[in-house]
Amino acid sequence: MKTVIETKKLSKWYGNVLGLSDVSLQIEAGITGILGPNGAGKSTFLKLITGQIKPNIGSCTIEGQKIRNNYHFYSKIGFCPEQDSFYEEMTGWQFMTGLLKLHHYSPSEIKAMTKEALEIVELTEDKDRVIKSYSRGMRQRLKFAQAIAHKPEIIVFDEPLNGLDPLGRRKIIRLVKSYEEEGKTILVSSHVLPEIEAMTKQIILIHQGKVFAQGDIHYIRDLIDTHPHIVSIKCRNPRQLASTFIREDYVLNIHFGSADNTLLIETNNRDKFFSLLPSLFVKYNIEVDEITSPDDNLQAVFDYLVEK
Amino acid sequence: MNKITVRRLLFLWNSIRKVYSFFFFMGKKSNKTKIFFIVALLPVIMALIIKLNPIFSGRSSTEGIYIFSNVIIVFYLQALILLLALFFGTSVCSEEVEGKTLTYLTTRPVSKSAIILGKYAAYTSLVILMTGIGVTISFLILNVNKLHDFSLYEILIRDVIVLSLGIMCYTALFTFVGTFLKKSILFGFVFGFGWENVIQYFPGSTQRFSIVHYLKSLLPVPKTGRFSFLMFKLEPSTPVAAVFMLFLITGIFLGLACLFFSLKDYIFED
Numbered sequence: 001m002k003t004v005i006e007t008k009k010l011s012k013w014y015g016n017v018l019g020l021s022d023v024s025l026q027i028e029a030g031i032t033g034i035l036g037p038n039g040a041g042k043s044t045f046l047k048l049i050t051g052q053i054k055p056n057i058g059s060c061t062i063e064g065q066k067i068r069n070n071y072h073f074y075s076k077i078g079f080c081p082e083q084d085s086f087y088e089e090m091t092g093w094q095f096m097t098g099l100l101k102l103h104h105y106s107p108s109e110i111k112a113m114t115k116e117a118l119e120i121v122e123l124t125e126d127k128d129r130v131i132k133s134y135s136r137g138m139r140q141r142l143k144f145a146q147a148i149a150h151k152p153e154i155i156v157f158d159e160p161l162n163g164l165d166p167l168g169r170r171k172i173i174r175l176v177k178s179y180e181e182e183g184k185t186i187l188v189s190s191h192v193l194p195e196i197e198a199m200t201k202q203i204i205l206i207h208q209g210k211v212f213a214q215g216d217i218h219y220i221r222d223l224i225d226t227h228p229h230i231v232s233i234k235c236r237n238p239r240q241l242a243s244t245f246i247r248e249d250y251v252l253n254i255h256f257g258s259a260d261n262t263l264l265i266e267t268n269n270r271d272k273f274f275s276l277l278p279s280l281f282v283k284y285n286i287e288v289d290e291i292t293s294p295d296d297n298l299q300a301v302f303d304y305l306v307e308k
Numbered sequence: 309m310n311k312i313t314v315r316r317l318l319f320l321w322n323s324i325r326k327v328y329s330f331f332f333f334m335g336k337k338s339n340k341t342k343i344f345f346i347v348a349l350l351p352v353i354m355a356l357i358i359k360l361n362p363i364f365s366g367r368s369s370t371e372g373i374y375i376f377s378n379v380i381i382v383f384y385l386q387a388l389i390l391l392l393a394l395f396f397g398t399s400v401c402s403e404e405v406e407g408k409t410l411t412y413l414t415t416r417p418v419s420k421s422a423i424i425l426g427k428y429a430a431y432t433s434l435v436i437l438m439t440g441i442g443v444t445i446s447f448l449i450l451n452v453n454k455l456h457d458f459s460l461y462e463i464l465i466r467d468v469i470v471l472s473l474g475i476m477c478y479t480a481l482f483t484f485v486g487t488f489l490k491k492s493i494l495f496g497f498v499f500g501f502g503w504e505n506v507i508q509y510f511p512g513s514t515q516r517f518s519i520v521h522y523l524k525s526l527l528p529v530p531k532t533g534r535f536s537f538l539m540f541k542l543e544p545s546t547p548v549a550a551v552f553m554l555f556l557i558t559g560i561f562l563g564l565a566c567l568f569f570s571l572k573d574y575i576f577e578d
Contacts, residue, residue: 053573079415085408102416
């Protein structure tokens with residue numbers, strides 16, 4: 001696939017504080033999740049690639065063009081900022097139409113676009129209320145609406161699910177996914193792993209201003225082959241199963257779970273473990289109720305990478 | 309000028325208009341404007357007191373147009389327009405940074421210069437409007453018994469134009485200051501009520517380093533009378549030179565404001 005966003009040795013300092021260090025990435029169309037704890041450098045990265053701040057070192061291009069002060073290009077970009085800030089004395093409608101005016105659309109286009117965007121985020125009924133009277137969730141949805149109203153090709157969402165109720169989150173996640181189907185390039189940042197996981201498998205892990213890893217979640221798992229995995233097995237005779245695994249060198253730890261008949265096995269060779277598992281069940285005639293992998297999510301990978 | 313330059317200038321002009329309408333509309337509704345509109349009407353209260361005083365005290369009243377030109381206009385010139393320009397000018401940039409709304413503007417297809425110039429124009433218009441209303445009401449109150457004398461309206465128009473030029477120039481200066489100084493209000497107070505109010509009374513060409521010198525140069529100098537001290541030591545420039553200097557100062561500060569705003573990184577504080 002064609003690279004849409006490219007950064008080369010992108011670095012940014014705020015005085016003596018490091019914001020981002022030596023980030024070289026290529027981002028293609030589709031949804032890319034930017035993952036990292038608060039203060040990791042996610043927002044700095046998003047501000048750099050949208051040209052809101054300039055890098056101390058390195059460069060960033062979108063579709064081969066420099067973005068900072070290249071204001072014509074902003075008709076293609078939608079940006080949903082992290083901060084909960086608005087022109088509080090405006091109504092939702094005035095806020096949306098006012099910002100769309102800056103895109104040089106005709107009044108009828110502005111009206112239609114505003115109407116559509118507010119409908120998408122379900123704010124039509126509250127469009128004439130002043131923003132300062134909006135709830136946190138409504139404000140978040142309005143921020144989302146201003147980013148998508150002009151139908152941009154590249155949309156950058158900085159923590160878009162903050163302050164939303166579970167229903168609102170599901171709706172926004174569904175919307176973000178629908179933009180991927182339209183062939184758009186979407187960047188979504190979050191410090192909440194399940195949020196990103198629900199939207200994409202394509203992630204960039206950022207911590208302390210550095211990129212820890214980039215790629216598909218499974219690819220990242222392959223990268224860290226020594227990453228210990230925990231496998232939970234619920235069976236009739238967990239102690240017997242434990243006695244067979246204790247001899248294996250790829251098993252690092254064995255715990256008995258708080259629930260009845262649950263065995264938690266930590267292994268550093270997941271493939272070998274799973275290949276031997278069926279034969280052991282057969283050999284010792286162990287009836288298995290359930291096999292799960294509690295750390296088979298982004299959180300486990302992220303925790304591991306950060307510790308490493 | 310080639311076609312590309314013309315197209316760019318047209319685009320800049322259109323962008324400025326869009327930014328202007330956005331902030332003029334918002335500015336009209338804001339609480340800040342409402343508060344400062346009341347401040348801009350303070351001379352109206354002064355005019356009322358001056359007008360009503362002879363009725364209650366029994367003393368003979370000074371001519372309305374004399375009070376208007378020598379007290380009301382000078383009060384606007386030396387205090388009110390400075391105050392209004394300071395708060396509106398510095399907020400062109402700082403309210404976007406402090407309110408963290410700058411992102412909404414800088415991620416739109418308008419240049420940063422258009423943002424500064426459009427918002428400056430919107431706020432300058434608002435301040436001129438507020439001042440114009442206050443000046444006109446004061447004029448009408450003080451000259452209530454001479455409203456049929458149309459020659460007086462020439463004075464009103466001249467004074468409103470001079471004040472407007474002052475607002476244009478001071479707002480440009482404070483817009484520039486607001487783009488690079490965090491404590492721009494403090495600087496504005498020191499400049500406006502320190503430098504401007506002192507340097508204008510220096511004899512010789514030193515007073516030409518103040519904006520108020522050029523504004524006063526456009527007003528008639530009272531040679532005698534109770535309020536002639538307000539024009540003390542004024543060695544006026546010619547009206548053409550004064551207008552040219554006011555436009556030049558405005559242009560320079562707006563140019564610098566655009567340059568700073570385009571180059572500087574604005575970091576939001578938590």
